[in-house]
Amino acid sequence: MKVVGLMSGTSGDGVDAALVEITGRNKSLRAHTLAAQTLAYPRTLQQRIVTASVSGTVGEICHLNALLGEWFADAALQVIRRAKLRPTDIALIGSHGQTVHHLPHGIQAPGVGAIRSTLQIAEPAVIAERTGITTIGNFRARDIAAGGQGAPLTPAAHALLLKHPKRARLVVNLGGISNVTYVPRGGSEEGVVAFDTGPANMVLDGLVSRLTGGRFLMDRDGKMASRGKADTRLLGKLLAHPFLSKRPPKSTGREEFGPALVDELIRAQHQQKLSMEDLLATCSMWTAKAVGTSRRWIRGHVDEVVVGGGGVRNRVIMGHLSSVFSPVPVTTFDALGWDSKAFEAVAFALLAYQTALGRWGNLPAVTGATHPVILGAVVPAGPHWIKRFHT
Numbered sequence: 001m002k003v004v005g006l007m008s009g010t011s012g013d014g015v016d017a018a019l020v021e022i023t024g025r026n027k028s029l030r031a032h033t034l035a036a037q038t039l040a041y042p043r044t045l046q047q048r049i050v051t052a053s054v055s056g057t058v059g060e061i062c063h064l065n066a067l068l069g070e071w072f073a074d075a076a077l078q079v080i081r082r083a084k085l086r087p088t089d090i091a092l093i094g095s096h097g098q099t100v101h102h103l104p105h106g107i108q109a110p111g112v113g114a115i116r117s118t119l120q121i122a123e124p125a126v127i128a129e130r131t132g133i134t135t136i137g138n139f140r141a142r143d144i145a146a147g148g149q150g151a152p153l154t155p156a157a158h159a160l161l162l163k164h165p166k167r168a169r170l171v172v173n174l175g176g177i178s179n180v181t182y183v184p185r186g187g188s189e190e191g192v193v194a195f196d197t198g199p200a201n202m203v204l205d206g207l208v209s210r211l212t213g214g215r216f217l218m219d220r221d222g223k224m225a226s227r228g229k230a231d232t233r234l235l236g237k238l239l240a241h242p243f244l245s246k247r248p249p250k251s252t253g254r255e256e257f258g259p260a261l262v263d264e265l266i267r268a269q270h271q272q273k274l275s276m277e278d279l280l281a282t283c284s285m286w287t288a289k290a291v292g293t294s295r296r297w298i299r300g301h302v303d304e305v306v307v308g309g310g311g312v313r314n315r316v317i318m319g320h321l322s323s324v325f326s327p328v329p330v331t332t333f334d335a336l337g338w339d340s341k342a343f344e345a346v347a348f349a350l351l352a353y354q355t356a357l358g359r360w361g362n363l364p365a366v367t368g369a370t371h372p373v374i375l376g377a378v379v380p381a382g383p384h385w386i387k388r389f390h391t
C-alpha cells in the first residue's frame with residue numbers, strides 16, 4: 001500500500017513529507033521510502049506558528065488550521081509528483097499536523113479532575129479535498145482520551161522499522177525537542193522505553209533568530225557553536241532544569257523550552273557577558289547531555305545509538321553525543337538507509353496504515369495510556385471508504 005506521511009514538528013520549520021510503500025503486518029511488516037522532501041515554511045509563517053502556539057487568538061488558530069491544511073496538501077502533492085506517481089496511486093495520507101499546544105500534565109477542571117489536552121492543526125478535510133486521498137489526522141487525541149500523554153507516538157515506528165536482530169538500539173530524535181526510544185534486541189514491543197529528553201533545535205533556533213535579528217533561523221551545521229566555548233556555570237544551571245530529572249512517561253514542548261526560556265537565556269548571556277557563539281556552544285552541549293540523562297531510566301544494555309531528525313546535521317551536537325555515549329557507537333538514521341529528516345513523516349504514514357488495518361498504534365507503556373487504541377480521525381476521500389461498513 002502506498003501511503004504519504006506528513007509531519008511538522010515543534011521546530012515549525014516546514015512540512016516533511018514521505019511517500020512510503022508498506023506491506024504486511026506484525027513481524028512481516030515492511031516499509032520503504034519511495035520519495036521524501038521538506039516543504040519549508042516561509043519565515044513569516046514560521047513566526048506566526050510560533051506566536052500562535054504561545055499566545056494565538058482563537059481567530060488566528062482557526063485561520064492557521066485552514067491555511068496549514070493547504071500547505072500540508074501541497075506537501076503531499078509534491079512528494080507524490082517527485083515519486084512520478086499520481087494521487088490516484090496513493091491509498092492513504094497520515095498527517096500529524098502542526099502542534100500548537102500540548103498540555104500533557106492536565107489542568108484541574110472543577111468536578112472532573114485533571115484534563116490533559118493537545119492541539120494539532122492543518123485541517124485534514126482540506127488535505128483530503130485537495131488531494132482526493134483519504135486522510136487520517138489527529139493521532140494524539142485518542143491516546144490522551146485513553147489516559148496517555150498523547151506522545152511520543154513514533155516509538156512504535158522505531159520498534160518496527162529500526163529494530164536489529166542482535167543489537168539493542170537507543171534511537172534519538174533531534175527535532176525541536178529531543179526524544180529517545182530504547183528498542184531492545186529483536187525489537188520486541190514489550191521492552192520499548194521512550195520519552196522526551198528535553199531541549200534540542202527549538203532552543204538553538206530561538207536563540208539564533210533572536211540574536212541575529214531574524215537574519216538566520218538556525219545554527220547551520222553547528223558552525224556558530226563550533227566557534228564558541230561552553231560556559232560551565234550556565235551549563236550547570238541548565239542541567240538542573242526540572243524536566244531533565246523527571247521520571248518517564250514524560251513529554252514536553254514549546255511551553256517549557258520556547259520563547260520564555262530563550263528570554264531567560266539571553267538575560268543570562270548579558271549577565272555573564274557571553275558571546276552568541278558561547279551561548280550556542282553551551283546550549284548545544286546541554287542538548288547532548290540532556291539526551292544522555294535518558295540512560296538513567298533505561299535498564300537494558302545499549303549496543304548502538306542511532307540519531308535522526310534535523311539536528312543530525314548539527315556537527316557540534318553530534319560530536320558531543322559521541323562523547324556522552326562513548327564507548328557506545330553513535331550513528332545516524334541515514335546510515336541505516338532512512339532519511340533522517342523524513343523519518344517522523346514515515347512514522348505517521350505507518351501509523352495511518354495501522355489505523356486503516358484496524359490495528360493499535362500507541363504503546364501504553366510509553367504514553368501512559370491505560371490501554372492500546374486505534375489512533376486518528378479519518379476523513380474519507382469518497383464513498384469507497386464508507387462502503388466497507390455496508391457489506
Ligand SMILES: Nc1ncnc2c1ncn2[C@@H]1O[C@H](COP(=O)(O)OP(=O)(O)O)[C@@H](O)[C@H]1O
Pocket residue numbers: 008009010011012013014016174175176177201202204205218219220221222308309310311313314341344
Ligand atoms: N544543516 C543543519 N544544521 C543544523 N541544524 C539543522 C540543519 N538542518 C536542519 N536543522 C535543524 O533541524 C530543525 C528541524 O528538524 P526537524 O526534525 O524537522 O524538527 P521538528 O520535528 O521539531 O520540526 C531545524 O529547525 C534546524 O534547527
Ligand SMILES: [Mg+2]
Pocket residue numbers: 007008009010011012013014016
Ligand atoms: Mg520539522
